[in-house]
Amino acid sequence: MTGHGSSIFFSIFLIVILISISSPVYAGDKYSAGEMVLTAGIGGSNELQIGEKTELIVTIANAGLINMKFVNTGTITPDYLPTTALALTALLDGGTSPVQVSSDPQVLGDVKAGTVVQAPFVVTIPDYAEAGSYQLPLTVKYKYMDEATQHGLDEIQYSFKEEEQTLYIPITLRKSVRLDVDSIDTGDLYVGGDGHIIINVTNTGSDDGKNTVFYLEPVGKGPIAPYQDSVYQGDFPAKSSATLSYKVSVASNADPSIQYPLTLQAVYTDYQGLTDQSDKKSISAGFRPKISFIIGDQQNTIPTGGEGVITVQYKNTGSDTIYNAQAGITIVDPFTSEDDQAYLGTMKPGDSAVAKFKLNVNSGSTAKQYALDSEIRYTDENLTEFVSDPIKVPVTVTDSSGNTILISGIIILIIIGGGFLYLRHRQQN
């Protein structure tokens, strides 16, 4: 076909199409044209706390406007409107703010004009963030129907375009009290005793806390039980420090090789007079093992039916001085005692002290070695009382040999008498 011939053919084709779309005898729907108007905001407060991790609900509204509408009735109604955002995805980014967004782009599907959709984004505001106002860029990507071309009376061909748009969402990082734990001292904390957790904490935030109360809370079930879980500090200005002392008890079955987790949190009145709270700061506390003791290897022997004094040498093998120490033995059958306690006094690490106990052994007792439980009660320098772990004290019960004193006396008498008789016999001879 020549160029001229092709022109004629095209002209004829176009005339047919134009007639088909402009003739009222072919009843049909209208076409529309318009523009996309997307806006974004935050559902709820746009003030965020420094240090928190939260889900930010971003609302995206499509306020697309219809600019044109085909009123001819000879055309096919398209499946898409140019004001519909197709396959919309939204990606929130921290931008120049310190906010960290940990959510992937959210797929929100087709968003028609006149509708609002919500996209959740998990954001973290790190400790080091500065309070203030920021803009979070929200990048929305979508397709839209750019052209609809009708071919004949029963076919319509679409042309889509992709669009990327950045919307900015204003947020405010609220002034707040932030905790920075400088040191934790658990020096007087022992297994099975009472002691103190002393925490030095600094307000690294930008708000001056008023009526500040610090709460210490064990994480889960643990051996550390605070007698007081809160301390009133009052004013806690920004950049200031406070020393907090919590009295706690440590269970007697606690493992001193483990650091136990706790959390510290400040509840305060903020710059607007509202009650606010800092984020929870994880800390840990350890404690020392109980003071340990060993006993010497004295051999204590008592005959059946007799009485005797046993001596036990206790040595403080712990790392701290103990005060008002008193050893006691648990008297069980076949033993009885009128004096089962022995005062040891103050014992420095490595010191030894001898305890004496008076024991009686019932007659007819089986001669063998027995082990009596012994324990030491003592206090620390704060007069907190402790009880040591039991220590076994071996005592050997021998067969009865009568009253040793009496026997000794009789033997002496026999010797004296024998000597006297011997002398008399020599004199007679």
Add this chain to the structure above:
Amino acid sequence: MTLLTHSGFLLPGSTAHAGTMIRALLAMLILSLAVSGCIIHASAVPYPYGEPEFTATIVGDNECTPGNLTPLTIKVANIATNSELILDASNPVESSPIVPYAVLLTLEAGTAPVDIVHTVQTLPVLPPSTGVPLTFPVIIPAESKAGNYTLDLRIQYQFVDSIAKDGLTNVFHYTTRDTTLTIPIVIKEKVRLQVNNITTSYIAPGQDGVIRADITNIGYYSGTNASAELTTGKGSPISVYQGSNHIGTFGVGETKSVEWRAKVSDTLDATSIPATVQVSYKDKNGNLTSSQSVSIGIPVSRGPKFNITYDQPVITPGGSAIVHVTYINTGDAPAIGATAKIVPVTPVSSKQTGGLLGDVAPGESVTTWYEFMLSEKALVKPYGVLTDVKFRGEDGIVYLSDPLKIELRTMEPGILAILLSPVSLIVLIGILLVIGYLFLKREGLIRA
């Protein structure tokens, strides 16, 4: 042929030719339109007159309490009505001038001393006769003055004010409007507390004591039949057993002195325990209401604490020793009517087990003495005798100090004691018998 574009313009077909083709096309276009009987022209479409009209009101209570973050729910409604109805069967117009599109709503503080913490909200469309509730978080600072205020609700929107017919197309013309509605709110008149001069007496471990404070009404309402209440948290080492104090009318700026009574756990050390103070009162409607609670710290003192000093006695079994014991109040509160007590346990005994110390101020010391006796059968070893101090607290309640120990050192008995031992006695008897025998023999009373 392109029917529709995103920008809304009719574009030529993709197979258009240049030059003479344009002339031919125009001729054919005129021909085709003539055949169809249609004539392209721009003209106004019959369209009713009108525009959106908004109203906004707070849903629920419009009274806000200072010191709160209040989610203020505002219902925004389009109350416009169509001024006319135009029927055009050949070209029905679906749009209406009273329908606003792309409605942007911004709440502003207006005259109110509040802080709006919300981004702009968008309503894509707000049909007439419908209301949409929107929630705006609003902070009412604690120091906000009570009164009537108005918030500004700025509404930016577009609406179709006319439609033009351009050939085969209705072209909408939008007008942008920016209007502001005022929304009245009331910041409540409340009693607001300031707590000063907190002092305590006998608030020490294990004691019952009194907490006193001055409370000032720094709010904007004078409460009647007011009571000041002190509460501590669950599990607090301070349990308040008289926590309410009637203060009557509590005028604006007025300061009242109040006191409460509480018991302190004996496991506590000197510290500051948090508690809250709140005033309940009758408001202007005669209803009982409460002020916002204020956190305070209750100072817990160490109370009277005792330590002892003494010259360590040495005692022998069967012997006795007098010990002068000095009791020192190392605490931070006086011990009233203090008496010292000892608890000797066999083989240690004492004829007197107590000594009067009297009132012992912090840092003061009082000396008393005891005579200890040690049983003859006692082992030679150190003995510890328990001692403590009884003293009176608030309301004459008697308290006991931590136990202390008086250490008694012992020493081996002297020669007489050795001679009186059983073995020594037997030997002595034997020797005496021999001596007696020899004496009798020498006197001739016994024959050789």
